[in-house]
Amino acid sequence: MPATFAASIAASLRSALANTPFAAEIPPGFTAQVDATQNRQFGDYQSNAAMILAKALKKNPREVAAAIVGAFAAEGLCEKPEIAGPGFINFRLTTSALTTRFGALLADEARLGVALTDTPKTIVLDFSAPNVAKPMHVGHIRSTILGDGLGRIAKFLGHRVISDNHIGDWGTQFGMILWGWKHLLDEAALEADPIPELLRVYREVNARTKEDESILEACKSELVALQGGDAGNLAIWERCVELSKSGLQKIYDLLEVSFDHWYGESYYNDRLAPLVDDLLASGIAEVSEGAVCVFFRDDEKLADKPAIIRKSDGGFLYATTDLATIDFRIQELGADAIWYVVGAPQQLHFEQIFTIAKRRGQDADFRHIAFGSILGKDRKMLKTRSGDTVQLADVLAESIERARAIIEEKNPELPEEEKAAIARVIGIGSVKYAELSQFRMTDYIFDWDTMLSLKGNTAPYLINAYVRTRAIFRKLGSGFGSSSGELVLTEEAEKELLLKLAQYAEIVPTILEDFRPNALAAYLYEVATTYHQFWEACPVLKVEGDIRHTRLALCELTGRVLRHGLGLLGIGTTERM
Ligand code: ARG
Numbered sequence: 001m002p003a004t005f006a007a008s009i010a011a012s013l014r015s016a017l018a019n020t021p022f023a024a025e026i027p028p029g030f031t032a033q034v035d036a037t038q039n040r041q042f043g044d045y046q047s048n049a050a051m052i053l054a055k056a057l058k059k060n061p062r063e064v065a066a067a068i069v070g071a072f073a074a075e076g077l078c079e080k081p082e083i084a085g086p087g088f089i090n091f092r093l094t095t096s097a098l099t100t101r102f103g104a105l106l107a108d109e110a111r112l113g114v115a116l117t118d119t120p121k122t123i124v125l126d127f128s129a130p131n132v133a134k135p136m137h138v139g140h141i142r143s144t145i146l147g148d149g150l151g152r153i154a155k156f157l158g159h160r161v162i163s164d165n166h167i168g169d170w171g172t173q174f175g176m177i178l179w180g181w182k183h184l185l186d187e188a189a190l191e192a193d194p195i196p197e198l199l200r201v202y203r204e205v206n207a208r209t210k211e212d213e214s215i216l217e218a219c220k221s222e223l224v225a226l227q228g229g230d231a232g233n234l235a236i237w238e239r240c241v242e243l244s245k246s247g248l249q250k251i252y253d254l255l256e257v258s259f260d261h262w263y264g265e266s267y268y269n270d271r272l273a274p275l276v277d278d279l280l281a282s283g284i285a286e287v288s289e290g291a292v293c294v295f296f297r298d299d300e301k302l303a304d305k306p307a308i309i310r311k312s313d314g315g316f317l318y319a320t321t322d323l324a325t326i327d328f329r330i331q332e333l334g335a336d337a338i339w340y341v342v343g344a345p346q347q348l349h350f351e352q353i354f355t356i357a358k359r360r361g362q363d364a365d366f367r368h369i370a371f372g373s374i375l376g377k378d379r380k381m382l383k384t385r386s387g388d389t390v391q392l393a394d395v396l397a398e399s400i401e402r403a404r405a406i407i408e409e410k411n412p413e414l415p416e417e418e419k420a421a422i423a424r425v426i427g428i429g430s431v432k433y434a435e436l437s438q439f440r441m442t443d444y445i446f447d448w449d450t451m452l453s454l455k456g457n458t459a460p461y462l463i464n465a466y467v468r469t470r471a472i473f474r475k476l477g478s479g480f481g482s483s484s485g486e487l488v489l490t491e492e493a494e495k496e497l498l499l500k501l502a503q504y505a506e507i508v509p510t511i512l513e514d515f516r517p518n519a520l521a522a523y524l525y526e527v528a529t530t531y532h533q534f535w536e537a538c539p540v541l542k543v544e545g546d547i548r549h550t551r552l553a554l555c556e557l558t559g560r561v562l563r564h565g566l567g568l569l570g571i572g573t574t575e576r577m
């Protein structure tokens with residue numbers, strides 16, 4: 001597959017710059033930006049290179065632009081560039097360049113023009129990571145959806161992605177769980193559906209400890225016994241972790257999210273003491289008031305925020321486990337990059353452990369991929385009507401039910417089984433898309449009506465656009481494979497759609513730059529609206545010959561891009577809805 005339009009134009013622009021009279025004066029680090037235009041009225045791509053250079057060289061921007069245009073040679077790729085406004089250079093692709101690309105994209109069903117990265121990495125992706133027997137809160141929902149989407153994109157770009165569900169299976173909550181298990185557990189309820197029962201027990205104990213000091217003490221002793229290796233408590237703990245995992249697995253199955261590993265915090269227990277010794281021996285950590293701490297005295301941001309890695313009572317902390325986890329991931333999993341998809345409130349924690357890791361000489365690409373909150377319609381943290389944390393399982397069930405009602409209304413004659421399957425795809429897809437179509441740091445409002453709407457930037461709208469690309473072939477009675485002819489782009493609406501589809505290859509590789517799957521979502525939405533305009537302007541089945549073939553090819557390619565792009569977001573499509 002040849003380079004993208006943006007890359008080809010940028011390359012020609014570089015050669016043109018080298019052939020201008022001021023070539024020798026161009027600052028060494030200068031790179032000419034080429035961006036897609038929002039409006040084809042100003043050409044297909046645009047560069048502000050002349051304006052930036054003019055500033056650096058103290059020249060007139062329009063004159064710099066004229067010199068660049070004079071030296072520009074892009075055989076067959078674009079028309080002679082135009083200079084606009086204060087010195088923008090506008091590029092318009094030739095019809096033949098568009099047509100050639102069209103053929104190449106049609107022939108490239110697997111990658112749709114998207115190149116593999118030339119710097120493949122082994123990335124450990126740490127996401128979801130709920131805590132056993134504690135409510136999986138909205139933060140875990142965001143992490144799960146975002147992490148899964150980013151993992152799919154990284155894999156598609158050619159990285160080796162190792163996903164690890166770092167579940168909290170060894171926290172202080174086990175004191176309460178153990179006490180609750182012994183005094184309040186309803187075995188039958190646990191068998192039927194473990195997560196809600198464990199949650200009920202946890203909440204109940206939590207409430208009781210607040211009223212009764214002695215219960216709090218009893219919980220603490222249960223925890224001490226567990227940590228000391230008490231066989232009975234260990235057995236309960238193990239069963240509790242297993243039950244929780246199987247409950248979580250059901251949710252992940254529904255979401256079609258999977259993990260390569262579930263090491264979990266407890267996996268690192270034996271590594272914590274030697275790690276702390278090692279940090280003390282190397283002088284990175286020191287004893288302070290009986291605890292072991294790492295100070296960041298020369299770090300402006302962290303100067304007054306030491307990290308505790310062993311409490312004065314000998315207990316280890318969240319940070320200690322994370323440091324041991326980094327060792328394991330680098331040494332045993334061969335990670336070049338470790339990416340954590342965890343809410344913004346943990347920013348300090350990650351700054352601390354990344355700084356410690358770097359001091360230890362660990363130079364992986366550490367990233368905290370933070371995100372904001374999900375709000376209710378009242379703009380406060382999302383809660384259930386009774387004030388509890390919203391459970392992911394309940395959100396998914398309700399979304400599927402609501403999607404089902406929409407399909408029932410739209411297409412009542414579909415077979416029951418198909419309706420159920422479609423409802424699942426739309427229901428799950430809507431929850432995922434509501435998350436992924438927002439910039440991750442934005443606090444977004446969770447609103448059923450908006451996210452399940454058939455209009456606007458939503459999953460149902462995009463899936464419906466895909467369904468429409470398929471409907472034409474159903475009407476025709478045969479797939480695109482049986483159509484043949486030449487590709488001839490005649491109408492503006494066709495060219496515009498083709499250009500949009502070709503830009504898939506430009507968008508996808510940028511998503512990981514700042515971890516913005518929302519840019520992919522925004523792009524897919526533009527594909528759908530551009531397709532809609534094409535559809536209004538260009539009849540397909542009423543025309544014949546090469547024109548019909550070309551338009552069918554546009555429908556086919558649009559369908560492929562929508563399905564593939566939604567797939568990268570972890571969202572399925574259906575053939576009807
Ligand atoms: N279990 C943690 C929580 O619920 C998230 C863990 C994230 N991953 C990590 N390596 N710290 O807050």
